[in-house]
Amino acid sequence: MNNQELIIEAGRAERHYWKDIWCYRELFYVLSWRDITVRYKQTVIGVAWALIRPVMTMIVFTVIFGRLAKLPTEGNAPYAIMVYAALLPWQFFASSLSESSNSLITNANLITKVYFPRLIIPASTVVTNLVDFFISFVILLLLMGYYQYPPTMRFLLLPAFLLIAFLTSFGVGLFLTSLNVKYRDFRYVVPFIIQFGFYVSPVGYSSSIIPEKYRLLYSLNPMVGVIDGFRWAILGGKSMIYLPGFLLSLSITIFFLIIGIGFFRKMEKSFADVI
Amino acid sequence: MSETVITAEGLGKSYVIGHQHKESYSTLRDVLTNLPKQLWSRLRNPQYHTHENIEEFWALKDVNFEIKQGDRIGIIGRNGAGKSTLLKILSRITEPTTGRVKINGRVASLLEVGTGFHPELTGRENIFLNGAILGMSRAEVKKKFDEIVDFAEVEKFLDTPVKRYSSGMYVRLAFAVAAHLEPEILVVDEVLAVGDVAFQKKCLEKMGEVAKGGRTVLFVSHNMAAVSALCPMCIYMSQGHVKELGKTNNIILQYLVDFKDTNDVHLSKRVDRRGSGKIRITGLQVLDAMTKKKLDMAISGQDVIFSVDYETFDSSFKKLSDVSVGIQIYTATGTFVTALNSRPSRLLFDELPTEGRIYCLVPRFPLMTGTHYVTLVMHSNNELMDLVEQASKIEVRTGDFYGTGIENVYGRQGVFFQQDWGIELDKLLRFNSRK
Numbered sequence: 001m002n003n004q005e006l007i008i009e010a011g012r013a014e015r016h017y018w019k020d021i022w023c024y025r026e027l028f029y030v031l032s033w034r035d036i037t038v039r040y041k042q043t044v045i046g047v048a049w050a051l052i053r054p055v056m057t058m059i060v061f062t063v064i065f066g067r068l069a070k071l072p073t074e075g076n077a078p079y080a081i082m083v084y085a086a087l088l089p090w091q092f093f094a095s096s097l098s099e100s101s102n103s104l105i106t107n108a109n110l111i112t113k114v115y116f117p118r119l120i121i122p123a124s125t126v127v128t129n130l131v132d133f134f135i136s137f138v139i140l141l142l143l144m145g146y147y148q149y150p151p152t153m154r155f156l157l158l159p160a161f162l163l164i165a166f167l168t169s170f171g172v173g174l175f176l177t178s179l180n181v182k183y184r185d186f187r188y189v190v191p192f193i194i195q196f197g198f199y200v201s202p203v204g205y206s207s208s209i210i211p212e213k214y215r216l217l218y219s220l221n222p223m224v225g226v227i228d229g230f231r232w233a234i235l236g237g238k239s240m241i242y243l244p245g246f247l248l249s250l251s252i253t254i255f256f257l258i259i260g261i262g263f264f265r266k267m268e269k270s271f272a273d274v275i
Numbered sequence: 276m277s278e279t280v281i282t283a284e285g286l287g288k289s290y291v292i293g294h295q296h297k298e299s300y301s302t303l304r305d306v307l308t309n310l311p312k313q314l315w316s317r318l319r320n321p322q323y324h325t326h327e328n329i330e331e332f333w334a335l336k337d338v339n340f341e342i343k344q345g346d347r348i349g350i351i352g353r354n355g356a357g358k359s360t361l362l363k364i365l366s367r368i369t370e371p372t373t374g375r376v377k378i379n380g381r382v383a384s385l386l387e388v389g390t391g392f393h394p395e396l397t398g399r400e401n402i403f404l405n406g407a408i409l410g411m412s413r414a415e416v417k418k419k420f421d422e423i424v425d426f427a428e429v430e431k432f433l434d435t436p437v438k439r440y441s442s443g444m445y446v447r448l449a450f451a452v453a454a455h456l457e458p459e460i461l462v463v464d465e466v467l468a469v470g471d472v473a474f475q476k477k478c479l480e481k482m483g484e485v486a487k488g489g490r491t492v493l494f495v496s497h498n499m500a501a502v503s504a505l506c507p508m509c510i511y512m513s514q515g516h517v518k519e520l521g522k523t524n525n526i527i528l529q530y531l532v533d534f535k536d537t538n539d540v541h542l543s544k545r546v547d548r549r550g551s552g553k554i555r556i557t558g559l560q561v562l563d564a565m566t567k568k569k570l571d572m573a574i575s576g577q578d579v580i581f582s583v584d585y586e587t588f589d590s591s592f593k594k595l596s597d598v599s600v601g602i603q604i605y606t607a608t609g610t611f612v613t614a615l616n617s618r619p620s621r622l623l624f625d626e627l628p629t630e631g632r633i634y635c636l637v638p639r640f641p642l643m644t645g646t647h648y649v650t651l652v653m654h655s656n657n658e659l660m661d662l663v664e665q666a667s668k669i670e671v672r673t674g675d676f677y678g679t680g681i682e683n684v685y686g687r688q689g690v691f692f693q694q695d696w697g698i699e700l701d702k703l704l705r706f707n708s709r710k
Contacts, residue, residue: 006382008367009375030407038395107676113390114408115367183303272369 017265021117035128042110050123052107054087055191061087061204074206074231084140085226085234086203089165092133092174093223094194100125101190102269103179111272118268119261122177126170133162139182140234152236161229168222171257175252178267181274187249204226207242222256227247278379279341281365283418285374285498286338287515289331309312325438334360337516338374344459347492349502349523351530352512354664358495360513362386362464365493379457382412387464389449394438398448401437401463405452419455426481427451447474454481460491467515479504483486497664498681499527499609524669531607543586551638554595554660556651558584560665561600564636574674575691579640582613587629595627601652602635604669606688607645613690618654642671645688 018140020027039048058080060249065071073079092147100122104111107121144151176193201223209216218224225246232241307709335357340347363369365376366384391408394402406416409485424430427441427448436580437445458615463482483505486492502523504511509526511519513533519526543557561570564578573579583600599618605611615635617623624633649686650657651666675681676691 006378007375008364009371026412027407030404032411034393034400034404037400041395109387110391110408112368113386114384115409183306185302185304189303191591242617254326269370273361 015111017117021119024116024120027116028124031120033128036131039128039131047135050132052137053101054084054091054136055090055139058084058087065204071205071209073237074208074240077235077237077244078149081143081147081149082206083204083233084143085231087160088133088136088140089226089230090138090198090201090223092129092165093169093226094198095132096126096169097194098190099129099175100169102187104181105184106175109246115155118271119174119264122173122264126166126173129169130166137248141224143214146211146237149213150232154236158230158233161226161233164229165226165249167257168226168253170251172222172258174260174264175256178264181271182267184222197221197223206231207245208240215242216248219245219248220248222252250272276666280344280346281340281493282341282377283338284376286335286361286364286371286376286587287333288357288364288369289333289372289486291331311708314586318651321400322651326652333515335364335371338515338517340520341492344380344491344495345486346490346508347486347690348494348669349457349506349509350493350495350512351497351499351502351509351526352518354549355514356512357515359386359464360515362453362493362495363597365462368548379411382460382462383456383458384455384462385409385456385464386462388446392445392449393438394456397436398433399442401448402452405449405503409453410458411456412523415457423448423451423455426454426477439448443474450474450478454478454485458490460493462493464495466504504609508578527608531578545570545666547664549662550653550659552596552661553589553592554585554587554653554655555667556583556600556653556661556663557586558582559649559651561669562583572672573640573672574672575643576674576676576678577640579637581635581637583633583635583651583653585631585633592629594625595629595655596625597654597656598624598627598633599654600633600635601650601654603650604642604654605650605665606624606647612642616652622639639676640671641676641691642669643687643691644671644673644687646670647688650686675708 025167050211061083062080065083073082081131103121103125106116110116110121111118117200176190180190200218200221207215207218207224207228219242226249228249302511322675336414338357338361350361352358360369362384363386364371365378365701366382368384368386391405391407393404402420403413403416407413411419411459417683424433427444427450429444429448430442432444437448438661440448477653479501482492482494494502494506497551506523509523510517511523511526519529542559543555548555560582561573562568562580562582564580567580570579581602583602587595599616599622601616601618603611603614615637617633617635627633647669648665650662650664650665677694695703695707697706
C-alpha cells in the first residue's frame with residue numbers, strides 16, 4: 001500500500017505539474033503510438049501520403065520559382081533540393097499546427113472522462129507528425145543522390161535544427177490549441193495563419209532575396225530561422241546563415257514556447273468544463 | 276480501526292451560466308462583437324459590470340464526508356444532484372471551486388466504459404490503449420492480458436478492428452479492461468447499465484470481488500437493486516449537498532419517500548429531465564378502460580389506459596412527426612419490470628397537433644401488487660425530446676387476473692402470465708389454438 005497522499009483543491013494541480021507529466025509518460029507514448037498507428041491504417045495510401053505531398057509541392061515550386069520566375073538558388077545547390085530542404089520543416093510545422101490545434105477537441109471524450117496532464121495530447125500530436133517528417137526525409141536523401149549533391153559536415157547539426165523546429169511547432173501549437181478550445185471559431189483562423197505563414201516563410205524561395213534592411217523584420221517569423229538553419233545544414237557550401245536574424249527567430253521561438261505553455265496551463269484547468 | 280482514505284471538506288463547485296449563450300465555450304466573433312458594446316457601456320457608466328446576464332450555479336456546495344479503507348459506498352440521488360460532479364472532482368477531471376479532498380492511495384475512475392477506444396485499432400491494441408488511459412502500466416496490462424481476454428470472451432477477434440465488433444463484444448472488452456484495474460480506490464459511474472443481463476451480472480460479481488479484496492469502492496447508480504447488493508453504505512445527494520450518509524437500506528427508503536414528495540410536484544414543473552425539451556410530457560394519468568375515470572389504484576386484470584399529455588415548447592413546430600412514447604415501469608426498489616413503447620409496436624404518430632394527449636391501452640393489467648414507478652420518454656424524428664425518471668407512481672392492488680373469481684393473493688411484486696394447465700399436451704395445445 002502506498003501512503004502517498006493526494007490533495008485536491010483549487011489551484012493544487014499547479015504545483016505537481018511537471019512531476020505529473022513524468023508520471024504519465026507512459027500514456028504519452030501510448031497516445032503517440034495510437035495516433036501513428038491510426039494514421040497509417042486509416043488512409044489507403046498511408047505512408048505514400050507523407051511522400052506525395054512534399055514531392056508534388058517541390059516540383060511545382062521548382063518549376064514556378066526556379067524555372068519561370070528564375071529566382072536564385074543558394075550557392076550551387078539545385079533549386080529542387082533547396083526547396084525540399086525548406087519543405088521538410090515547413091510541412092512538419094504546418095501539419096503539427098493544424099492537428100494540435102484540433103487535438104483537444106478531437107480528444108474531448110478523454111478529457112471529460114479521465115485525468116492526465118492535458119499537455120500530453122498536443123505533444124503527442126506533434127510527435128506523430130515527426131514520423132511523417134522522417135518518411136519525407138528519405139526523399140531528400142534520394143534527391144541528393146540523384147543530383148549527386150553530397151552532404152557536408154554541417155549535415156550532422158541537422159538534429160539541432162529539428163529540435164528548434166519541434167519547439168516552434170509545439171509552442172505555437174499550444175497557444176492555438178488553448179485558443180481553439182476557448183473560442184471555437186478559431187479553427188477557421190488556423191488554416192489562414194498557415195497559408196499566410198507559407199508566403200512569409202522562405203519555402204519556395206531563398207531568404208537571401210530579401211533586401212538586407214528588411215531581413216531582421218523578416219526574421220520575426222520564427223520559421224525563418226528554422227528554415228534557414230535547415231538549408232544551412234543540408235545545402236552546405238555557400239549557403240550562409242544570417243546570424244542576427246537566426247538569433248531573433250530563435251528567441252521568438254522560445255518566447256512562443258514559454259507563452260504557449262503558460263497560456264495552456266492557465267486554460268487547462270477549465271478545459272473539462274468548457275469543452 | 277481502518278484508516279480514512281478519502282476526506283472531503285467543504286467541497287464546492289460552481290459553474291458560470293451565461294444566459295445569453297447556451298454553449299459553455301464562446302466564439303471569437305461573439306467576443307469581438309460584444310467588445311464595442313461593453314466599452315460603450317463602460318464609458319457611460321464606469322461602475323458598469325458585465326455580469327448582468329451571468330449566473331453562478333453551484334453543482335456542489337459544502338460537501339463533507341469521510342470514507343474509510345475497504346468501504347463500499349453507493350452514491351444515489353436524482354439527476355442534477357451533483358453525483359457526477361463529485362466523481363469528476365474525485366477523479367481530478369475538474370477542480371473544485373472551494374474546499375479540498377484528501378485521498379490516500381491510487382484512484383482509478385471509471386466514468387464510462389471504453390474511454391478512448393479507437394474503432395480503427397484491433398481488440399489487442401485497444402486493450403493496451405485503454406489500459407494506459409485508465410492508468411495501468413504496460414507491464415501490468417501484459418500480466419493481465421489473458422485474464423482480460425478470457426473475461427471479455429473475444430479471443431477469436433483479438434486482431435479484428437473493434438469497429439467490426441458487435442456492440443455486445445465492444446462493451447464486454449471495454450469492461451474487461453476496467454475490471455482488471457487494481458487501484459486502492461475505485462470510482463465507478465453508472466457503467467453497469469450496458470450489455471446484456473448475463474454480462475451485467477458478471478460485472479456486478481466482479482465489482483463485488485474487487486471490493487472484497489479490501490479496496491474502497493465508490494459506486495454511482497440509479498439502479499437501487501445494484502446499489503443495495505454491492506454497497507452496505509450509501510451517500511444520498513440532493514441539490515449539491517450530502518443529504519444523508521448511512522446504511523444503504525435506510526437511505527434507499529428515505530430516497531424513495533422523498534420521491535413520493537416530488538411526485539406531488541406537477542410533472543410539467545419538474546426540472547430533472549433530459550432531452551431537447553422541444554416537446555415535453557406534461558402529465559400522466561391511469562384510467563379505467565370501462566369508465567374512462569382516473570384511477571388512484573390499478574387492479575390486476577383490469578383493462579387500463581395510460582394517458583400521456585404533451586406540449587410543444589418550440590414554436591417552429593407546426594405539426595409533430597414521427598413521435599413515439601415510452602412508458603418504463605420499475606419496482607419500488609428500482610428493478611426494471613417492463614417498457615411500453617409505441618415504437619417497437621410499429622406505431623409512430625405523425626401529423627400530431629402541437630399539444631395533446633396520447634393513449635396506451637393495456638388489456639388485463641398484469642402487475643401483481645405494490646408501488647411502481649414510471650419513467651416517461653418521448654422521441655420525435657429519432658431525437659430524444661423528453662425523459663423524466665420516476666415521473667409518476669402507480670399503486671397496484673392484486674385482483675382477479677384470471678377471471679376465475681379467485682383473487683391471487685401473493686403479496687409480492689411481480690407479473691401475472693396467461694396460463695393454461697393440463698395433463699394431455701395435445702389437448703392443451705388444441706384448446707389453446709381454438710382460443
